[in-house]
Amino acid sequence: xxxxxxxxxxxxxxxxxxxxxxxxxxxxxxxxxxxxxxxxxxxxxxxxxxxxxxxxxxxxxxxxxxxxxxxxxxxxxxxxxxxxxxxxxxxxxxxxxxxxxxxxxxxxxxxxxxxxxxxxxxxxx
Numbered sequence: 001x002x003x004x005x006x007x008x009x010x011x012x013x014x015x016x017x018x019x020x021x022x023x024x025x026x027x028x029x030x031x032x033x034x035x036x037x038x039x040x041x042x043x044x045x046x047x048x049x050x051x052x053x054x055x056x057x058x059x060x061x062x063x064x065x066x067x068x069x070x071x072x073x074x075x076x077x078x079x080x081x082x083x084x085x086x087x088x089x090x091x092x093x094x095x096x097x098x099x100x101x102x103x104x105x106x107x108x109x110x111x112x113x114x115x116x117x118x119x120x121x122x123x124x125x
Contacts, residue, residue: 002031026071033064055121066105
């Protein structure tokens with residue numbers, strides 16, 4: 001379903017607005033998070049035996065879900081700006097939005113991996 005929503009949002013040619021792009025990124029992040037989760041569940045026996053792939057899946061899941069929540073925050077900020085600013089902000093540069101949606105989660109996950117990399121994966125077994 002998420003893939004069909006992503007394709008539908010991509011096919012809306014007349015609706016290429018910042019809001020549509022934000023929604024595409026939310027759906028993309030949730031799609032990748034669910035895909036990684038299903039890959040992890042299907043290969044759980046292999047992941048229990050090998051620590052590195054397990055840590056990699058855990059780190060990628062952490063990033064994907066944080067990015068999904070960050071894009072939801074970006075959507076809230078964009079909606080607030082659309083309601084409060086007098087100019088049309090639904091068409092224009094999205095550099096700040098992309099840095100918040102993908103950059104902030106990368107910083108958080110990078111710090112988490114740098115400080116507590118041994119706590120990702122199956123190291124508690």
